[in-house]
Amino acid sequence: MKDSREMDSRWVRKKAKAKSGLERTNHTENSTPGAVVLYEQWERSNRLSMMFIKTKVSAGIRGSVDQHKNVWALLKAIDEQFVTSDKALANTLIMRFSTSMLTNVRGVREHIMQMRDIAAQLKTLEVDMSKTFLVHYILNTLPQQYEPFKISYNTHKDKWSINELMTMCVQEKGRLTMELGESAHMAMHGGNKGQSKHKGKGKIPAQLK
Incomplete structure (x- = not known):
């Protein structure tokens, strides 16, 4: 009971x-x-x-x-x-990705790493892009000084990975930095007539051809 x-x-x-x-x-x-x-x-x-x-x-x-x-x-x-938050985050990342531009010769490695990181975050949000597109897009965000380098890539038959792009851009940055340093030195000292022009400007190193 x-x-x-x-x-x-x-x-x-x-x-x-x-x-x-x-x-x-x-x-x-x-x-x-x-x-x-x-x-x-x-x-x-x-x-x-x-x-x-x-x-x-x-x-x-x-x-x-x-x-x-x-x-x-x-x-x-x-x-x-969370779905709403993911959409907002994806929109923010896309805006960052589409407006990121390198404005000087230096810092190219950090710039490429940042773009690669944004692309990786977008992939987790189901906003994917091909590696080939990413390489082309990053090249288009580089400043005018890299223009001969871009032309050389476009005429190169092989495609690069992001790591290869980073390696080649760092090498090109070194060449451009040296060239800019010599140009500044010439400007300070009036320059020398008949000085030989730089060779191999913006060309891709032979090992990747």
Whole structure:
């Protein structure tokens, strides 16, 4: 009898919660005590899961999903928040990628690494681009001093990987830096007539031909 009274007591508490509108249940007054027990087990599991999940999400997301009282609805809402966040992040990265330009001869290695990193982040967001496109695009972001180098690449039959592009651009940067240094020296000293012009300007080294 005691067990029966406790079962009935839990059933009454369940009905009170259902009337509050906070829980979803198909139970009626004709629900069996066994069904009530199963429901209460679900209710406890749902409540604990909700508490755990909310401790793991950021405050910004938590504020927009607090109204959910069912763990499955909560997870769906969180998933939708992340989809929205991913779209916003992808848009930001695309803007950074499309506006990144190298404005001087130096810093070409860092510039290429940054562009490669942005492309890798976009790939994780399902915004993919081919390696060939990436190489061509990066070349187009280099300053005017690299123009002969770009022409040499376009006439070169083989395609480069990003690492090969980086290696070749660093070599070209070294050549340009030396050339600019000599030009500055000549400007300071008036220059020398008849000085031989630089050879091999902007050409791809023989080892990659």
